[in-house]
Amino acid sequence: MNDEPKRPDLATLAKKAEACELNFFYGAKQALNKINLPIYDKRVTALIGPSGCGKSTFLRCFNRMHDLYPGTRYEGEIRFHPDNVNLLAKEVDPIEVRMRLAMVFQKPNPFPKSIFENVAYGLRIRGEKRRTVLMDRVEEALKNAALWNEVKDRLDEMATTLSGGQQQRLCIARALACDPELLLFDEPTSALDPIATASIEELIHQLREKVTILIVTHNMQQAARVSDFTAYMYLGDLIEFGWTDDVFFRPQKKKTEDYITGRFG
């Protein structure tokens, strides 16, 4: 974790994205209230909060997953840099947004295809057909996901034959293969055992140098271990945001402190 003197001034940090006055509705029910949150470039930002506080809903705004379901509505903006585009704008194609971002889900969800085809799928729908390019990119992604050594001899086997932790790393490789600008993790270890969880956390730690990460987690220790910044959400509101050390050890708000110290949650 960062020691205080080494911390750069927030104003000098580049932002990868920024939520501005973001409201979100499921039908008539408002799930997010005026969220303002910066996502700093090449840093890990953790979203914590009790169940139903809207952290997954917030995460899924970034890659417009809510567009898949009727009756959902966004208000406000998510500015995405370097081109300062509003990801939520009507005229911005959600397909394009999803091609720039990538997501890893709560439960490992590999396709029932071969390990190779799982990782190559994103590249294939981006029009890549050259076998050698696909091979190289798949190998690189699997190496970055710390899975290559375990699967290099069985790339043609079904992904569903892997263990849960391996499947989740495969999903991370699948996400990394397309060089995402922002990687979204939605409670990536909640379905995994402690050993698999530790390997995923280690991986997130390594990935922070390559890609900006936004991670939703149920597990506060996990947030403390893997993130540079932490945002605490409660009932659709962003209560507190800051350096992870500050949020955990010097929370500014009473609600945050109650949650962190386990008095509530």
Place this chain on the structure above:
Amino acid sequence: MAVAADLRVTIARAKRRDVMFVALGVAALLFAACTFVALFVDMISSGWTRLNPDFFTEFGSRRAERAGILAAWVGSFAVMIVTALFAVPLGVAAGIYLEEYGSRNRLTALIEININNLAGVPSIVYGLLALGLFVHTFGLGASVLTAGLTLSLLILPVVIVATREAIRSIPGAVREAAYALGATRWQMIQHHVLPYSMPGILTGVIIGLSRAIGETAPIITIGAVSFIAFLPPAPLTSDPPFLSFDWLASPFTAMPIQIFNWTSRPEEAFQANASAAALVLVGMTLLMNAIAIWLRYRLRRNLNW
């Protein structure tokens, strides 16, 4: 101790009921099984002697011992091909539309109710529809094409329902994974929904076809001939373009018609022919069901979510 004794009486009574219910269940099962076995044994005993290679390669004849089912099984086979060619694309496309594209509104609800009702419409009604529409209005006559179209309408609801159920069993998380990588809806369907629902769709198609192959009423209604001494023209020819679709317009007979025709003859020898042909038909149906089970097992092995 008195309380424990009471308990034992209660338990003993409950257990007697248990035994009674098992006996009732076994009796019901035996009744169904025995009926089937009796039918089957009767069919075998009276038809067995007629089941020789000639039976499959001879046309119908006035002389029972020389009559065969060549025209009938070729006709049934040709009709099944046409049925599958029409029912599969139509049913799968309709199922995909209803599951993936159709929004949940009154119109789709109405369509859904209608599809479920169509599955329960008596097959003779399809025959009457086909007689009016295909035979007379479109002028297709009592041809292989007419029969195939009629039976494809008949099994369409089965294919649609099977397709929808297969699609519904695909977990939402897998769809979201594809969308999150930037897939369009059609890419998601083409690369994921269709391949993963294929075992269920194939099973539904074969079950539908095994129902269609035994259908008699609609085939009789459209006017299939019961005595025929030629085969539909071959689909492959020796001259360019080597493909011929004349077989579609050919008159035909089918297995159920042949059986029906033979059972209505007074001579004992024709009854044996009918039994033998019925055996072949049951065999065809069982074979199709076996293929469906095998396919489902083979293809679903990889889909353990």
